[in-house]
Amino acid sequence: MSSRNISKTVIKRLPIYLRILDQLIRRGIEMISSKELSNESGFTAEQIRKDLAYFGAFGTRGAGYNTLFLREKLITIIGLDSITDTIVIGAGNLGTALTRYNLTKNPYVNIVAVFDKNPKLVGNKIDGLDVLPINKAPQLIKKYNIKVCLISVTANSAQEVADLVIKNGVKAILNFAPVKLSVPEGIHVHNADLTIELQSLIYYSSAEEERLSRLDRESKGKEPDLEKPLS
Amino acid sequence: MSSRNISKTVIKRLPIYLRILDQLIRRGIEMISSKELSNESGFTAEQIRKDLAYFGAFGTRGAGYNTLFLREKLITIIGLDSITDTIVIGAGNLGTALTRYNLTKNPYVNIVAVFDKNPKLVGNKIDGLDVLPINKAPQLIKKYNIKVCLISVTANSAQEVADLVIKNGVKAILNFAPVKLSVPEGIHVHNADLTIELQSLIYYSSAEEERLSRLDRESKGKEPDLEKPLS
DNA sequence: TAGATTGTTAATCGATTAACAATC
DNA sequence: TAGATTGTTAATCGATTAACAATC
Helix, strand or coil: CCCCCCCHHHHHHHHHHHHHHHHHHHCCCCEECHHHHHHHHCCCHHHHHHHHHCCCCCEECCCEEEHHHHHHHHHHHHCCCCCEEEEEECCCHHHHHHHHHHHHHCCCEEEEEEEECCCCCCCCEECCEEEEEHHHHHHHHHHHCCCEEEECCCHHHHHHHHHHHHHCCCCEEEECCCCCCCCCCCCEEEECCHHHHHHHHHHHHCCHHHHHHHHHHHHHHHCCCCCCCCC | CCCCCCCHHHHHHHHHHHHHHHHHHHCCCCEECHHHHHHHHCCCHHHHHHHHHCCCCCEECCCEEEHHHHHHHHHHHHCCCCCEEEEEECCCHHHHHHHHHHHHHCCCEEEEEEEECCCCCCCCEECCEEEEEHHHHHHHHHHHCCCEEEECCCHHHHHHHHHHHHHCCCCEEEECCCCCCCCCCCCEEEECCHHHHHHHHHHHHCCHHHHHHHHHHHHHHHCCCCCCCCC
16 A cells, blocks of 8 residues: 555556546446446456555445545545646647636646747637736746646747746646657656657558558568668 | 567557657758667667567668658658548537647648537638538548548547447547547547546646555544454 | 455566677 | 677566455
8 A cells, every 4th residue: 555656557547537436426326346447447457456456445345436435535646636726838729729628627627827928829818818928937837836737839949848847846747749858857747749649540540461561562672772871 | 570469559659750750850860870769759779679670670780770761661650651631520629729730730641621510610610621510521531531530529429429430431539538439349549638648647746655645644534444454 | 144346466468678699 | 890780589577467365
């Protein structure tokens, strides 16, 4: 129980369990077995039991898990028991959509401000929230003690923005920009690069066999031996 | 080379390599070692060499990889050598942002249509693209031979939408709705649930130690010693 | 009690890292 | 040739699955 260094793969499953519990509770279900959680989530029952066991013994042998009790535990484990204030940097299409989307869907997170460096966007309202100039970010991060930040600026600006928010106390970044951010030890970045996701899907959308055999043929055609120009 | 069943973790890294090669080529760099690719990507040099070796021998011992050559290979491997036509279902904030975002950023993918079941949204223009009623989707999927689809509808509608597009020939779905989709064997779903991403980040944004010890204290209150009775 | 299901240890599987011969 | 770096095999590490005793 509460042994440290729980792996990232485990942590990423916890919010999914939470979402399922929310649904079950809405449907009035009070107890749930790991087997049934498996059906709902697509993870194996063993894996679910093991994931939960890292944090404690929340079930009842022979009966399963009490949905309300387990939900409370998950909320505490993930850190959602108090609302997390966050900011969005980058008020383009994506940043605007993220802001609107989150404001309606996510009861655990509150977006307190949206920033952009483009003067044309500053002053816009997104669901009642003003878009502020980026130079106002430092004081606001400190004032609200912001620890989590969404970055939806261009690839060019993302590193600069990351440096700025980290310098002012942000510990975790959800990065939508298509670049690898360099951050100090102890700062967490999750990448949500939609282009990458989409491209890796395309791999699976056509018969691999066929395409990869084409790769072989091309190689044979093209590089009798020039494969590698010998300089 | 081209042994089958290459793992999903490998495939997900390929578009990242591609993106880095794009950058290198733009900077005029012609050769790159796995070591340098490691610096750019954050993956180890060994891992990069191994990933590429699943598909062939693209490098030159002693010299590294020719950036233009490797980029071509990656494009073929991923399946980006011809433009992929795709559709977006769900023209709310997120769907609109995804459509605009993709149209500008992703040269390998073309969004041919956006659909919504809400009559209020039908007829809207998104960067010159009409929002069509969902019942027009089947014929269009067939006409353009659409294999990849983005779903940005509500959790309630997502399964229904998935069933519909799969029935008409879609093989791969990028799902933004916060539900687990049930799909037949051979259909690929990638989930891009932003709420999940954000929540799992929150886990890392505050000191775990502290929060998890709180969990223990709470448990002690509620469950006297039955933490783990020793039998 | 008998049946069910957890929590946990052991076995397996897969992915990453290390090492190094091949070779440019 | 000497130096560098790939491609690949072997060793390690970590995550998943299987199994089962504990126990409700």
